[in-house]
Amino acid sequence: MEHNGRSRFCAWMQEPDLTVTPSLLASVLLYVSKAPQGLSSFLDLLNETWPSMERDQQHEQCLSLLSKVITPCLSTINYHTVADLFEFMNNTGTKDRLVPAWVDILVQIVSADLCNTDQCMATCQWLFHHLPPLKSNQPVRFKALTILGHIVHAKSQDISQTLPNFIDDYLSIMDGEKDPRNLLLAFDLVRLIIDKFDISRHVEELFDIVFCYFPISFSPSPNDPLAITSDDLKLSLRQCLAATPYFAYYATPVLIEKLISTSGSAKKDVMDTIRLCAAAYGAHALLPHAQDLFGALVKEVYHGSDASMSALSLDTIHQVVATLATGVSIDNIRDPVERAIAGLLQEALEHLKAPELRHAKSASSILRAAASASDPACALVVNAVVPLLYEDFNLSNPLGRQKAVLGYLIDLLEANNSLYGSVDSTEKDRDLQTPLAAYKQRLFQIFVTSLIHDQQADTELHYLYFTGIRLMVIMKRFLTADEIDLTVMQLTRQLFYPDKSIQQLLSSTLTILAKQNPQIIQEHTIPLLLDQLKSRQKPYQEILGFLQAVAVDPSLFCQISSDLWIELSSMAKQPETLMYAEAIASSLCHLLDNIVMTDKVLQLCQQTFVPSILNETIKSTLHEPDSWCMNPSLLHSLASIVARTVRSSPDVQQAQVMDRAFQVFINGDLQLMQVSTVGKVDDYLLYGTCSMDKAEQQTDRCSRDMTLLFPVMIGNCRKDIHLPVHDLHEFLGHLMEHSLVATCHARQLAMNASIAIIVNKWVDDDMETFLKKTIQQRLTPLLEASQGSFATRRSALACFIWMTKGLVVRGHPLGLAFVDDLLHLCRAATDLQMEAANGLATLLQQDELVLNRSCHANVSILYRQRLFHHCLPKLTVDHYHACLVALSHLLVNIPTQVPMADMPKLIPSLVTAFESQDEDLILSMIQVAKTIAPQALHEPEHIKTMIGRLLPLTYKHDRSLIRLNALECLAAFARVESTRTRLDPAFVRQITRSLGRALDDKKRRVRREAVICRDLWYKVPMASSF
Structure with a gap:
């Protein structure tokens, strides 16, 4: 086998084109796997044949083959093999045209952490020596930067001791880099070098090579697989500039110069960079340039036409002021914040003297940004602004002037809460005393006392009053108990203000007060609301909503729910007030959902609500005089109260509930019930039948059936609670038999x-x-x-x-x-x-x-x-x-994500459903298609099939709701970006033509949706053709 591998390699060396074919690679890999020394054996073979290679192409293809062999062998390579590899690299020499192949090999070895320290150092030196001539080869530079980044991350201490010129050599590689993929790596490596090495001797060189890219711009290719954006490059460059305070000396004056001289996107980049760098550079670097910096920023706020640029300027002011506050303890600097913002503050005060003018609003935004940044700045702004605005506020002033002053005071209150924290947030818990405390009486007079005496019926003005009151309420340790008492009285009196937005603001403010001071709410708010509820002078829906908002404390819940239960007991007895009783029962359910189930709350539910519900529902079922008028909605709310109570009860009490359920509904034992008369004894039994009162219709005879409470009582007990039956199988059999013959659906x-x-x-x-x-x-x-x-x-x-x-x-x-x-x-x-x-x-x-x-x-x-x-x-x-x-x-x-992968299998069923006569089926399937299909379908034929069946529904179907939903579904397809690349323009034009028929629909809602849908599809051909 070994001989066959060597023969195959030697024969390949004689081929003219030297292509690395899969069969060759398989033969070599088999040779390596069978050889005693593994990859080292193949390296020996290369060393043996290398001198006989006469063509440069042979050298290149051999290294290419070596790179492909190394990839599947990484798990078997050890340090000895790596040493053999480096020896082979040193013995063979390195021509420039062989560098890319060696970089391919090295990136695999280094990324797999197979090199020791000496080999890593040698790799760095090799790259610094051979890489500069290859500036035009982007993939090689990318891999080289990857190698250097990996080595710096793992061997920074060794590099510092062994390679004193590493930073200079790296800068020579990075110099002139323009490819965005490589720049992202280069910027990351710069930050890594700043973090790992002593850069004190290289600060200026590092700054120069980084700042030469600022401001950076880049237009990404539409088919870029890496999806690198201009924002990615800008952020990475900013992070480099903010990586060390050493850059402050060079960067600060240049950035301020660019801030003053540039405009548009370049100016935005400068402000983003200053905002990010301010904290890193510190007060020392910013203070000498603060006046120029603030001058340029406030100019953008006062005179700029772009709202986003103004907002960015305010954010930059905030960050710079916050940084300057870190310099208050620096020696030889007297009150740096005051010195820095003096000009800014003075200009803003001049504008605030004419509060109705546009510049006054901009000045207030600037002061808010500064005041929310640091305690010294907040004190300076508050001490200068509050007296001025207090003197300017008067109820006899024009409404516009009053609103403006209130708005500026609200800005200060919001800045204060942003800096010092508030009772409804846990982000900050500072012990610093707010400077607004010195002006509390003036603020209270403006927002609370003035509200008492104000006779204006202006909704916007009152909204500002209530906003200011809310902001003072949520300030930590600000209002005294007496002031809170007066505030609650005023807010309670205004609860029924005609404007809904003001009602919501008042309700949320009282909710906060109820959490902090439940006794005051109990004294002022709840009695008024309950009186209004009983008098029926105001809509009960609003009153119940307010009661739900303030019942956030267990003591408040008990008071409110007890009174509501009394009201429910009275109103449920009269058919004309049954809807009102349903609303009360629903409110009680909402209260139970949002309250902590303390012992006191649970006791009220167990001893009052649940027994009363059982008694009253049985009385209603038996048609007793003066019993509640029941209907399914009220029964469901009452069952919800029982369910919430039972599931929160301990095991002992759940066992009692279980026994009670069987005593009443199975055994018919009413000894514990407050029932004075008995009609048909089986009316309330689970196995009984519904009797019919003379005045009731046949269709309403089950509306009083209260057997729903049986599964609710046993179903909310824990499974450790045993059913009180001798034979569970027999009991289940009885339930099943009676269910088969029951005529009452409930x-x-x-x-x-x-x-x-x-x-x-x-x-x-x-x-x-x-x-x-x-x-x-x-x-x-x-x-x-x-x-x-x-x-x-x-x-x-x-x-x-x-x-x-x-x-x-x-x-x-x-x-x-x-x-x-x-x-x-x-x-x-x-x-x-x-x-x-x-x-x-x-x-x-x-x-x-x-x-x-x-x-x-x-x-x-x-x-x-x-x-x-x-x-x-x-x-x-x-x-x-x-x-x-x-x-x-x-x-x-x-869940909608579950059928995503199976959406192609569902297409035939969806298409068939769209063609059915069942309107409910069509609607439900369109809803499914709208939610799932646009993101789940990827094949053009699938998309076309779905759209082709939906289009006729937009104008042919008789029911307008189906036409509307079909249009919404088509619009959902058009909003998915992938749809635009998968459909040909001709089919898209066919869609827009068909949608034109829906523009003449009889229903306005359908026509409006047709316009939106057609507009979305009109944009698709441009994207497709592009």
């Missing part, structure tokens, strides 16, 4: 949910056997029967679906077996096809009351994704209508 749903909960939490091996047997003997005959009562068969299917849900959610294998049976029903020619298809929605949708993680259910990770991958092949084989409906439920109820 009661049937309660029993099916109970089955799913038990199966999910308490299933075991015996239970699995029981389920299989019961389904086979009881449910399967009903599901497969072609005759018999449709209602009974539908009930059997509903029971089967919920049982399957309990198993699927916990990830039990039996669940997927039952899913297969369900999918079989979708394809079977029975009247249960659509019921089975809709059953997939039941399997996938998460119920907020039961069978979720917060309810302590067994929820398997990613069970929806597993169900999707299990069902997809079975639903895309046939395009039956029921299968398409089931597929739509599957796609709508899973």
